[in-house]
Amino acid sequence: MESIKKLYKIGNGPSSSHTMAPKKAAVIFRDKNPEAYSFKAHLYGSLALTGVGHLTDVAIKNAFDNQCEIVWHFNEKLPLHTNGMLFEAFDKNSKLINSWEVYSVGGGELMDIENKVKPQHIYPHTNMADILHHLEDFGGTLWEYAFRNDDTDLTDYLKEVWVAMKKSINRGLNTEGTLPGGLKLLRKAYSYYFKARMQNQFVQNDSFIFAYALAVSEENAAGNIVVTAPTCGSSGILPSVLYFFHNEKGVKEDAIIRALATAGLVGNIVKQNASISGAEVGCQGEVGVASAMAAAAATQLAGGTIYQIEYAASSALEHHLGMTCDPIAGLVQIPCIERNAFGAQRAIDSALYAINSDGRHYVMFDQVVEAMKQTGKDIPSLYKETALGGLAKVFSDRNLNEKKSP
């Protein structure tokens, strides 16, 4: 597994796979071709189908100072992944001087045939079962395991991540108005937070969690800075749960940093063994994984054992299996924003459920990850970030019909 630092990326939304990674690829290609006069970026598969809503073209053009033509290939895919890109560089005579086929594989990560962007595996284990066996033999907790094996500056990096998460919550809670993109969707975080403060404790906890998740997800939808956890589309869930423990339950920042490490480990296991790309496995790989990460963090913060943490993570992911990705108009807004609020609440519920148990259960986290991968393969591409099926289709059909009716 790679460093947890690669999972948590601080950057502009709304999509790690459709804005962050394409922009990163564009910058790499631009810097490799300083003599080029002009560029073309060909976008395939899901990148083409939801690229406008996800601002993929804007991100790429920005990287090239607008000296780049975007070519949309709506009905074609490149061989390795649905999020394919082909960059071309031209000289003054429009002669092709270089090209690069590269893929955005989820969470802001890139992959190419020549392995120019190689993953650096630094962990000795690749799944939860092996990590738990190692901890049984040698002692320790999941967060200690992460700090023992990851880069030495992990603590400092996670502190930066936590600051970025808190900023995104505070900006989101203090911003009102309409989100960009044409759906005319109003931000809700401020009003949810205000109402939460007025409510009695019986319902207040859920309301705070909703408000914090909405705050980050609305910031993401507005293209502002968030942390991929594990993706931009699902970036509201983990910060919401951590902030709830910090702000409402008085948990200290050091404990939050340790919870970020454990949550990162959970996300990394899925990234290594399945996928965190909505275009590859649907929303179960984004919101489902984020919920599992947050459930693990919450269980640790509530004093759970390593077995209860594993149970909470597997339960949160298991109950998101099969969740499709069908963003209306290709925007990371509906169902994404509300889905983050419910994903955060399910994380807390999973933590409570695991803590009430003795940690023993039947379906282990690694098996749920395997099931998620297989389910993701079996889900038709209509439901994997193409905006061609599900809510996206029903909504666009309804709008067309309404326009046709007298």
Ligand code: SF4
């Ligand atoms: S539906 Fe889920 S996977 Fe799809 S864009 Fe929204 S958050 Fe991402």
